[in-house]
Amino acid sequence: MIQEYYLNKLKALPEWLRQFGGLVIVTLIIILSFVVLNNIFGEGDDLVKRMKIEEDRIAEERKLNELISSLPSGILVTFDGTDHHRLSDDVYEKVCKATKLIPQRAIMGANFLNFRAHEIYTINGNKIDDTFVKWDKEKNKCLAGFTVSGKNVGVDEKIAVTGEALSFLSTGIDTRVYYIKNF
Numbered sequence: 808m809i810q811e812y813y814l815n816k817l818k819a820l821p822e823w824l825r826q827f828g829g830l831v832i833v834t835l836i837i838i839l840s841f842v843v844l845n846n847i848f849g850e851g852d853d854l855v856k857r858m859k860i861e862e863d864r865i866a867e868e869r870k871l872n873e874l875i876s877s878l879p880s881g882i883l884v885t886f887d888g889t890d891h892h893r894l895s896d897d898v899y900e901k902v903c904k905a906t907k908l909i910p911q912r913a914i915m916g917a918n919f920l921n922f923r924a925h926e927i928y929t930i931n932g933n934k935i936d937d938t939f940v941k942w943d944k945e946k947n948k949c950l951a952g953f954t955v956s957g958k959n960v961g962v963d964e965k966i967a968v969t970g971e972a973l974s975f976l977s978t979g980i981d982t983r984v985y986y987i988k989n990f
Contacts, residue, residue: 884974885974903942908940908982934959938952949972951984970987973988
């Protein structure tokens with residue numbers, strides 16, 4: 808009986824008021840749904856931190872890409888005495904941080920100075936496990952290297968070859984390690 812009374816009162820309201828009330832109720836249901844879902848699946852501060860780190864990484868990468876595109880194409884060296892473009896210490900660090908590639912030419916040159924690495928590289932079918940180019944803050948040098956292993960041919964040995972990247976090859980699109988001086 809009470810339900811019918813209130814139902815009749817609602818029906819007696821003007822149409823525009825009933826539609827507005829329905830709109831308010833639907834809006835509240837949607838907002839509450841998002842609040843509940845955010846509490847269940849939301850990552851809040853952690854997500855914001857990760858997004859900030861990614862934005863910083865992208866901004867840094869853009870700066871490095873601008874640097875790479877401004878460099879002359881060809882061999883870039885860190886020392887005097889050649890006809891190639893010499894890098895200043897500051898640019899040397901930036902080029903090192905921007906470089907991701909070590910071509911086979913540089914790997915083979917470093918392999919010849921480490922006979923066991925060359926031997927494993929040859930018997931495993933010229934397979935490189937990992938390469939890296941990183942800036943050493945303590946020594947103010949660009950380190951480049953790679954690891955080879957003979958796991959795929961039954962040799963249980965892994966050798967890391969590391970050295971100073973003394974020169975780079977600039978293609979205008981990217982930079983690559985051109986020469987690795989072994990330690």
